[in-house]
Amino acid sequence: MDFDVTTDERLTTVDVTDQVEAAIPEDCEEGMCTAFVQHTTAALVVQENEPRLRGDLESFLSGLVPDEGHAHDELDGNADSHLRATLLGPSAAVPIADGELALGRWQSIFLVECDGPRTRQVSVTVTS
Template identity: 70%
Template sequence: MTERLSVDTGERLTTVDVTDRVAAAVPDGANGVCTAFVRHTTAALVVQENESGLRGDIEGFLADLVPDEGHAHDRIDDNADSHLRATVLGPDVSVPVTDGDLELGTWQSILLVECDGPRSREVAVAVTD
């Protein structure tokens, strides 16, 4: 079973906590592994602490790591930086599931990292045993 979630973002480089929405897509009583996968090449998913300062640090880190300009792909649609930033992080996370609950640690959340917003993003959520 796969459920698709729509996530709207408001800025070019930002993070959105999708933990509750992913958890709601897990069937009651399920056991196994939940995989969340963002269906875009300029966004990513990470498991990290949902704290505003840290979220800003993630955004700043990515901006510092990859310059906004000067990439070959920019001649096509001027967003190579977004592709490169998403490449560093990756499109998916996997979290164990026990009795329908995500086995996240106390400070862990699932964050969508938007690298080319604002946009409407789609996250596919599947649970396998």
């Protein structure tokens, strides 16, 4: 199953936990769910859904990778977005237990947009 996520800022986080969980077939009690963002300037992470922490993540990425000064910027001006997404990775894998994502109490799945605003496609695969 695939779903789209539309972002409205250059660097932001979007909680996609519900969309990922909705992809689990009703007859799947146990297995593994993998979500994969099909873009090189976005990422998926498992993290706590707390607004200040989400802001801290965005600030951390901005501070870690400067917006400008990269060779790829001569092509299309978004090297920082590629580098930030590389640090985080394009996928998140979560076990399925009792037909639901077996996330910890404070865990959620986030799309991290590094080059928005854009519409991103996330692909979800379930194995049981």
